[in-house]
Amino acid sequence: MIPLPTGPSIFGNAVIAQSGGPTAVINQSLVGCLEELRGFAGVDRIFGARHAVSGMVSDDLIDLTDIPTATLERIANTPSSALGTSRDKPDEEYCERIFEKLAARKIHYFFYIGGNDSSDTCRIISEVARAKGHELRAFHLPKTIDNDLVMNDHTPGFGSAARFVACALMGDSLDNKALPGIKVDVIMGRHAGFLTAASVLARTPAGTGPHLIYVPEATFDLDRFIADVDRIYTREGRCVIAVSEGIHDEKGTPIAVKIAESMNTEVERDAHGNVQLSGSGALGDHLSSLIKERLGSRLRVRADTFGYLQRSFAGCVSASDAREARESGRAAARAAAEGLLEASITIRRTGNDPYAVEYVPVALSEVARKTRTLEPKYIVEGCDIAESFREYAAPLVGDLPILEAL
Amino acid sequence: MIPLPTGPSIFGNAVIAQSGGPTAVINQSLVGCLEELRGFAGVDRIFGARHAVSGMVSDDLIDLTDIPTATLERIANTPSSALGTSRDKPDEEYCERIFEKLAARKIHYFFYIGGNDSSDTCRIISEVARAKGHELRAFHLPKTIDNDLVMNDHTPGFGSAARFVACALMGDSLDNKALPGIKVDVIMGRHAGFLTAASVLARTPAGTGPHLIYVPEATFDLDRFIADVDRIYTREGRCVIAVSEGIHDEKGTPIAVKIAESMNTEVERDAHGNVQLSGSGALGDHLSSLIKERLGSRLRVRADTFGYLQRSFAGCVSASDAREARESGRAAARAAAEGLLEASITIRRTGNDPYAVEYVPVALSEVARKTRTLEPKYIVEGCDIAESFREYAAPLVGDLPILEAL
Numbered sequence: 001m002i003p004l005p006t007g008p009s010i011f012g013n014a015v016i017a018q019s020g021g022p023t024a025v026i027n028q029s030l031v032g033c034l035e036e037l038r039g040f041a042g043v044d045r046i047f048g049a050r051h052a053v054s055g056m057v058s059d060d061l062i063d064l065t066d067i068p069t070a071t072l073e074r075i076a077n078t079p080s081s082a083l084g085t086s087r088d089k090p091d092e093e094y095c096e097r098i099f100e101k102l103a104a105r106k107i108h109y110f111f112y113i114g115g116n117d118s119s120d121t122c123r124i125i126s127e128v129a130r131a132k133g134h135e136l137r138a139f140h141l142p143k144t145i146d147n148d149l150v151m152n153d154h155t156p157g158f159g160s161a162a163r164f165v166a167c168a169l170m171g172d173s174l175d176n177k178a179l180p181g182i183k184v185d186v187i188m189g190r191h192a193g194f195l196t197a198a199s200v201l202a203r204t205p206a207g208t209g210p211h212l213i214y215v216p217e218a219t220f221d222l223d224r225f226i227a228d229v230d231r232i233y234t235r236e237g238r239c240v241i242a243v244s245e246g247i248h249d250e251k252g253t254p255i256a257v258k259i260a261e262s263m264n265t266e267v268e269r270d271a272h273g274n275v276q277l278s279g280s281g282a283l284g285d286h287l288s289s290l291i292k293e294r295l296g297s298r299l300r301v302r303a304d305t306f307g308y309l310q311r312s313f314a315g316c317v318s319a320s321d322a323r324e325a326r327e328s329g330r331a332a333a334r335a336a337a338e339g340l341l342e343a344s345i346t347i348r349r350t351g352n353d354p355y356a357v358e359y360v361p362v363a364l365s366e367v368a369r370k371t372r373t374l375e376p377k378y379i380v381e382g383c384d385i386a387e388s389f390r391e392y393a394a395p396l397v398g399d400l401p402i403l404e405a406l
Numbered sequence: 407m408i409p410l411p412t413g414p415s416i417f418g419n420a421v422i423a424q425s426g427g428p429t430a431v432i433n434q435s436l437v438g439c440l441e442e443l444r445g446f447a448g449v450d451r452i453f454g455a456r457h458a459v460s461g462m463v464s465d466d467l468i469d470l471t472d473i474p475t476a477t478l479e480r481i482a483n484t485p486s487s488a489l490g491t492s493r494d495k496p497d498e499e500y501c502e503r504i505f506e507k508l509a510a511r512k513i514h515y516f517f518y519i520g521g522n523d524s525s526d527t528c529r530i531i532s533e534v535a536r537a538k539g540h541e542l543r544a545f546h547l548p549k550t551i552d553n554d555l556v557m558n559d560h561t562p563g564f565g566s567a568a569r570f571v572a573c574a575l576m577g578d579s580l581d582n583k584a585l586p587g588i589k590v591d592v593i594m595g596r597h598a599g600f601l602t603a604a605s606v607l608a609r610t611p612a613g614t615g616p617h618l619i620y621v622p623e624a625t626f627d628l629d630r631f632i633a634d635v636d637r638i639y640t641r642e643g644r645c646v647i648a649v650s651e652g653i654h655d656e657k658g659t660p661i662a663v664k665i666a667e668s669m670n671t672e673v674e675r676d677a678h679g680n681v682q683l684s685g686s687g688a689l690g691d692h693l694s695s696l697i698k699e700r701l702g703s704r705l706r707v708r709a710d711t712f713g714y715l716q717r718s719f720a721g722c723v724s725a726s727d728a729r730e731a732r733e734s735g736r737a738a739a740r741a742a743a744e745g746l747l748e749a750s751i752t753i754r755r756t757g758n759d760p761y762a763v764e765y766v767p768v769a770l771s772e773v774a775r776k777t778r779t780l781e782p783k784y785i786v787e788g789c790d791i792a793e794s795f796r797e798y799a800a801p802l803v804g805d806l807p808i809l810e811a812l
Contacts, residue, residue, distance in 0.1 A: 178457075
């Protein structure tokens with residue numbers, strides 16, 4: 001592990017920003033960081049930057065220092081990024097402009113809540129500031145429903161999104177049992193299949209679906225897929241399928257991109273080069289058409305794409321996820337108070353019975369730009385997820401509804 | 407109102423079945439009916455028919471009489487139809503076969519939980535039995551997320567689905583505020599826009615979306631739609647749109663059907679002649695493409711289709727909806743105990759402050775095959791829903807999360 005240098009006490013202002021895709025608990029981290037910073041003598045005013053780096057570069061900051069506690073509590077319980085977010089990827093010149101604005105505001109503490117692209121942005125801004133001789137202590141607070149940050153047992157935001165996926169598939173599996181057919185459910189996850197894997201939590205004695213689970217860590221073969229569906233449908237008279245939006249062929253080309261190309265649809269990319277996968281039902285619809293084409297046009301085949309609902313749904317929050325998001329915000333503020341020059345606040349699991357975690361600061365470069373994927377031990381024959389994943393994920397999603405069948 | 411004739415006490419068995427689309431609370435009605443029937447001396451055994459009329463015609467019944475109370479309570483709290491369901495529409499010959507099976511089982515009480523197609527099935531079976539000289543007392547327990555049954559203030563199932571829509575749009579509106587763009591959300595509703603209208607409940611001071619709401623009760627004009635989106639986007643820099651799956655052109659042709667035809671996709675119909683609208687993202691994707699085509703290909707436009715999630719999601723249940731579904735099941739059993747020959751159990755609102763309802767039995771023919779649609783007073787200029795709909799819907803969905811913005 002890279003050692004974390006500390007520095008002398010400095011006194012100045014702080015800025016907090018939220019980046020990347022919103023989650024149901026990202027405001028818990030914001031509030032956790034803010035409330036802890038208010039008790040730290042090294043910090044004077046605490047600002048929030050609107051729309052991440054965009055607000056930092058345009059000096060679109062709001063003063064968060066004196067927001068009443070009751071208001072903060074409501075903000076913490078509100079889904080999606082209260083400060084707004086952005087997917088901009090700052091280059092060197094952009095970072096210099098940010099640094100100038102921060103220096104002018106006497107900001108010496110920078111807290112960035114986001115995923116792996118965001119941890120890299122955090123690292124770059126901190127390095128540019130240092131090179132210009134402005135001390136900026138930079139802290140990354142992990143957040144991603146994809147759960148794809150290295151060095152973390154799991155990341156805030158994942159538990160609540162996984163809870164949504166589990167609750168959706170619990171209901172959908174019973175819906176499919178009541179009115180049998182073939183059902184495709186497309187779940188977020190570009191490179192990491194954790195969220196799709198969480199669909200195993202939906203399996204109960206009352207409803208046994210999903211029967212098939214496909215994650216981006218395994219190559220997706222269309223012929224194999226059809227054979228899998230045929231086998232389950234023949235045996236069960238129904239089939240519920242959970243599919244990651246990021247499934248790809250043996251060359252790594254996302255199936256969603258292949259569909260878009262075959263339909264002559266332009267493929268949209270963000271500043272990080274990521275192809276747009278969410279916000280369209282095309283992948284699910286394509287798989288659904290394919291099943292009908294290959295297994296019979298009279299089959300009842302349906303597809304749903306969970307889309308943005310899974311990351312921002314109001315009222316489907318995991319209690320442990322909310323608590324940990326809050327705590328990781330507090331841990332970041334404490335790391336600053338202890339004199340650390342930089343850190344990404346990782347979550348480590350220290351126990352399962354009872355479930356317990358600790359918050360460990362690590363160097364930004366240990367997390368930045370790296371992508372964690374689902375461990376191979378959880379992937380069963382490319383079309384299922386091992387029950388052992390349930391042990392991993394269950395404490396993260398909180399108590400699920402207890403279902404009973406006739 | 408058609409008078410409801412009563413008859414002398416008869417002693418026999420009862421059957422309960424669930425029909426049409428599942429809901430989050432349809433098992434509450436099953437359990438309510440069952441628990442009340444267990445205290446009624448006129449009924450011996452209480453059967454459940456698997457998959458609605460299919461189970462009745464094939465004698466696929468299970469004995470529900472002695473299920474322990476704790477198990478029943480868990481079943482009541484489980485989404486989707488525990489007995490299974492069907493969309494078969496029985497013709498005369500099918501009904502004769504059902505009647506024979508019921509007569510052989512000494513069944514004199516028939517309870518059918520379903521929507522308006524189901525209330526008609528209930529009526530037909532009851533009439534065939536009567537014509538054959540077999541007394542079958544038939545009771546319809548309303549259930550539909552579409553809320554489209556006449557004579558009812560609202561129907562069990564609607565409140566929970568409306569709660570899902572409100573929670574989804576609360577989160578999605580904040581997601582869109584955090585990462586601005588244009589977002590299309592497609593909501594269930596073939597002819598009735600109640601569920602889509604419930605998206606007004608998502609409007610809070612924290613997030614003002616949806617900005618536009620389109621229901622099937624108003625003609626959907628594509629040019630007008632684009633102009634509406636342009637106007638909101640120009641003003642707000644973002645736009646969240648709630649659209650019923652059943653939106654149609656001035657001739658009544660669903661936009662979803664026009665898209666399918668333009669793509670040479672076969673249109674699927676059920677036994678009642680209804681075109682498949684759910685289980686595909688095509689409508690949302692089409693509207694999203696159209697917005698890009700007309701307003702700019704570089705706009706961030708996304709679409710989500712709520713699909714089956716909105717009717718069976720585990721853990722997003724309205725407390726008042728669950729209570730009323732249970733009570734309407736009990737009311738049906740009481741109507742049988744009181745000697746009524748038939749009834750549909752309607753819900754009437756008797757007060758708003760405090761909110762209160764009563765359960766009123768009416769003749770099957772008053773409800774069967776009729777479709778209620780959203781009252782014109784709620785539709786604002788074809789692209790919005792009046793705030794007064796909030797007063798109507800709020801008590802039905804239960805307390806919603808309290809959101810706060812920065």
